[in-house]
Amino acid sequence: MPPALEASTAHSCAASPPAPEREPGLLKKIARSLGPGLITGAADDDPSGIATYSQVGAQFGFGLAWVLLFSYPLMAVTQAIAGRIGCVTGDGIARNLRLHYPRWLLRVAVLTLLVANIVNLGADLGAMGAAAQLLVGGPALAYTAAFAALCVLLEVFLSYARYAAVLKWLTLALFAYVLVAFLAGVPWGEAMRGTFIPRLSLSNADEVMAVLAVLGTTISPYLFFWQAAQEVEEQERRQTQPLYVTPKRGDGEIDRVAVDTWVGMGLSNLISWFIILAAAATLHARGVTNIETSAQAAEALRPVAGEFAFVVFALGIVGAGLLAAPVLAGSAAYAVCETFGWTEGLDRKLKDARAFYGVIAVSTFLGFALNFVGLDPIKALYWSAVLNGLLAAPIMAAMLMIASNRKIMREFALGLRMRVAGWLAAAAMAAASAAFLILSALGTG
Template sequence: METQSTEPSATSLAPPRGRFDIFRTLGPGLITGAADDDPSGIATYSQVGAQFGYALGWTMLFSYPLMAVTQGISAGIGAVTGQGIACNLRRHYSPWLLRFAVLLLLVANIVNIGADLSAMGEALGLLTGTAHRLYALLFALACIALEIFVSYRRYVTVLKWLTLSLLSYVAVVLSVHVPWGAALYGALVPRMVFDGDHAMALVAVLGTTISPYLFFWQAGEEVEELHRQKRRRLGANPHAAGPELARIRTDTLFGMGFSNLVAMVIIIATAATLHANGITQIQTSSQAAEALRPVAGEFAFAIFAIGIIGTGMLAVPVLAGSAAYAVAEMFEWPEGLDRRPREAKAFYGVIAVATLGGLTLTFVGLDPIPALYWSAVVNGILAAPLMAIMMMIATNPRIMGHLTLPRWMALGGAVATVVMALASIGFFVLL
């Protein structure tokens, strides 16, 4: 975002002088990035590693700048306008466009929640040797309770600590033999075989890393941060925007980098174990964990399964929360995790309904494979048009004032939008 001045002011969110608290600086971007590695994402990365070995590791480096610039734009919209994506859609664009986007987002999120809860229940069931549906119910209730009854300040801290669960996959890699020469070659040297399997894998990776619910969540969380800090939106105080926009850039770049690094580690772990032992088809994250047991040992299996639970506890609230932000902004309801339950009953009601709706799919015998498939279809339909709308918002001086996108970021956003549009088209061609 361009600013008229980068000098700090009394309203700046820069860290206290003489101290740089990285854990305090990182927030919405870190949580958003970590939530992107949800159980359904873990299943995608596990399948890529199992099917292709190290050959598609480069897709993580390819998708990183696209993901970072897209999330940076959504965060900037929230911080500059003081409103979320859906609210800006309502104020500046056609009502039917808003309803279409929110409806697709709600459907995709509920299905994704159901698949994630199912994967979490199965993972705990693998560890305990008992049925998983009861565990899915307990996880759903725990996620709802945390979002509704824990104060925003404490809840954000909980989510930040949950991001550490992703380090379990680093432990898996360190516990198995990895031919690092081949792994690094796959990560750094792009190789693309032009057939249906490789093209579908690329589309799946892009659809997993760049998802609409992340746009709504990060924009909403930046608005929450303004409320928590009792600050004005940056558009109303552009002279003090420099430090805060710098904080957003650092947070987003780190969060998306952490997300893609963990995804790379998952690909390497499954390539070194499953692919190396002839296991090339993985359909769920829990299947990936179970398949690790005979080839990598009990420790790798247990750590992988624990990671599924930890990332699910992070991702399900983000999925439900992003749906609640969108629906509340569409109907102009009071919204925000910083509000008490009685102050935003409808907002918290959407969180509960979305989570329990996903849980219901698990109890009625949801097959996670077609569920994730159709969730990806809906996200693919929604992502590119929504990214184009975000670009229009972020480059519009009437909305953003003096804090419109700089040219380099506008170019990066345009490239990301075109890539996602081509990926969506490719998905339907392959379908």
């Protein structure tokens, strides 16, 4: 190459600007946004929820599949509000209640949450043990104890970043129910009609109770506490400050919380929908209309949908339980520690947050212990649903007051659309709770 041309080429190469970084695509942007909302949504499909959805599908076929479409915006808006509170204030739900509202409201809310979570933990751990027994034989209580210990050890000894990654991977276990639905040979025309054409006989108490059970299962207070607390954990992990301190990051962070929440809740309800479809296409179609536990639902599938579908369903119960049990125990720990001002957080060392990890261990142990006292799974689920249902509407109302208060939320206070949507969700849960209690008092539950 001639020297002049070589020099010209070298100058051209030296002067050329570096190639700009490619803007990440939409799917990559969504994937980067997923975190607390994804885990929270997946944890909503716990073994107790699997039992509820299986029963709804077995008893009513595809007729009540529409409830999950109806509940989706209610739960997504509520969880988005919870996430926003944590992101903006840098505090969880319980601490915001302690700082801004009467102490009696905080104590009642946290005590009720603690009781409901322990009962739910007992039912979930028992379901995991029963599923393992179905898969490999042996004593169910031994498996239950092993799962309880594993959940506590993971929460105590894994760093938050690694633990969050474990929970993210566990969400994949829920896709077992998508596979089961396809293996079951769902008549999709009938399924679509049940999903998009709502029908409900108000004179049929069983149908009304089933709708209330689904709402109580999908919109649960422990998910509010967990979502807000996880946003605070994310700030500590990334070493960023709450939005009220650094408002310039506001638009991007609020958008991230919204995407994370709506995708996470969408995944939750999609999986729940597939569980109903699978039960409707197999159990209801064969006249099996009474399912009391998630393990019983798995066992009932074996003669109808085959051995493979049974194994996939049972493995899904174990995976869902490993995801949900730590969330139940963790949300209780966050609420208790925020109430008393104790150090909390999954990224803390054991020596720095003994009370936090102590609440996780004790609540998990108490849930496990319920399986030794002849825990009736139906009664456990019933009372857990009652407590969660009674607690949901007041906590949702308190969250809306916090999120609408400009002294607390500054420029990130809820706009009109979010306020209206939030209050509609709270009103729906209040009506559901009232109807649940009335029907129970009449002896129809």
